[in-house]
Amino acid sequence: MLRNEITELLHIQYPIIQAPMAGGITTSKLVAEVSNNRGLGMIGAGYMYPIQIRDQIREIKGLTSNYFGINLFVPREFDVTENEMNTANRLLQPIREQLHVETDMEISTFNRVTETFHQQIKVIIEERVPVCSFTFGIPSKEVIERLKQQNIILMGTATTVNEAMEVEQSGMDIVVVQGSEAGGHRGTFLEGEQESLVGLMSLIPQVVDHVSIPVVSAGGIMDGRGLKASICLGAQGVQMGTAFLTCLESGANALHIEEILHATEDQTVLTRAFSGKWARGVNNKFISNMKQHETYLPDFPVQNSLTKGIRKKSSSQKNRDYMSLWSGQSPRLAKRQTVKSLIRNIIGEVNKSH
Incomplete structure (x- = not known):
């Protein structure tokens, strides 16, 4: 049951991928432990500079000789109106003052997003990372071609059947289907937000019927039951975020x-107040207060930069009110345990039922 195209392609024993969570969650230790325990560890490199990526890749290679991967955000065109900026700053200023956050917002940095992306790709090729996944869209034909020439296995993220078909058409090897239960940012890139909130159990079989590349399921999966259900519906593996986020x-x-x-499951909500892109996390004061304004806020990555100081400061002050507490919809199943015991428990549950 557990050996298939995915395990073959990714050189892993168990079809378990640790979700690439950006923002420092995917430490070298976490990534290496997942790979050492026969799953696929992934670096969440969305916010990382090329130099940081290179350092972490080398560090992980020192900790594991097994396959691991990396995930990048595909840069998108975005428009920001002065009105949106003013609205955001007006709403954020009182919070910045309360937390003593200095504001040093440079909009010019946004123009370098694409340039940074190409530098990130260059490092991945030079360092020979075996697996590269993407979210928020599909990179250009040229980028895909360059990576494929290096025999790098490519994974795309989809939240609808149409997106999954696009991922396949682009030449990627695997599609990760992200159900509405997933924590963190939505990988949506074609449809509207509302249309893309398909539950995982509905999404898997529909995608499986429309693409021929292997499907990996993501969203609310925390244990062996989620892996078995995904495989029953036609997926060949799972990508788990929240379950690994609470690991030691x-x-x-x-x-x-x-x-x-x-x-609890009813406390995770969708918001775009933190980053300008819809994401799921545990509800708090910031999300509640921004709810009625969120449609007027600038798009990602602008809003993300505007709230960066607030998020950083509230983390260091241990103030839950203004932190982005990303989580999937199954928090009651989360445990504080080692990567080794998480993977061992998942496999144990799957084998027990055979």
């Missing part, structure tokens, strides 16, 4: 971990 090797803020361990 994770780089997540201690308060973030505590919040997930004590959250």
Whole structure:
């Protein structure tokens, strides 16, 4: 049941991929432990500079000789109106003052997003990372071609059948289907937000019927039951975020971990107040207060930069009110355990039922 095209392609024993969570959660230790325990560890490199990526890749190679991967955000065109900027700053200013956050917002940096992306790709090729995944869209034909020439296995993220078909047409090897239960940012790139909130159990079989590349399921999967259900529906593997976020090797803020361990399924909500892109996390004061304004806020990555100081400061002050506490919809199943015991428990559950 557990050996298939995915395990073959990714050189892993178990079809378990640790979701690439950006923002420092995917420490070298976390990534290496997942790979050492026969799953696929992934670096969430969305916010990382090329030099940081190179350093972390080398560090991981020192900790594991097994396959691991990296994930990048595909840069998108974005328009920001002065009105949106003013609205955001007006709403954020009182919070910045309350937390003593200095504002040093440079909009010019946004023009370098694409340039940074190409530098990130260059490092991945030079360092020979075996697997590269993408979210928020599909990179250009040239980028895909360059990576394929190096025999790098490519994975795309989709939240609808149409997106999955696009991922396949672009020449990628694997599609990760992200159900609405998933924590963190939505990987949507074609449809509207509302249309893309398909539940995972509905999404898997529909995607499987429309693409011929292997499907990996993501969203709310925390244990062996989720893996078995995914495989029953035609997926060949799972990608798990929240389950690994609360592991001992994770780089997540201690308060973030505590919040997930004590959250219930009805406390995770979708918001675009933190980053300008819809994402799921544990509800808090910031999300509630921004709810009525969120449609007027600038798009990602602008809003993300505007709130960066607030998020950083509230993390260091251990103030849950203004942190982005990303979590999937199954927080009651989260445990504080090692990567090794998480993977061992998943496999144990799957084998027990055979």
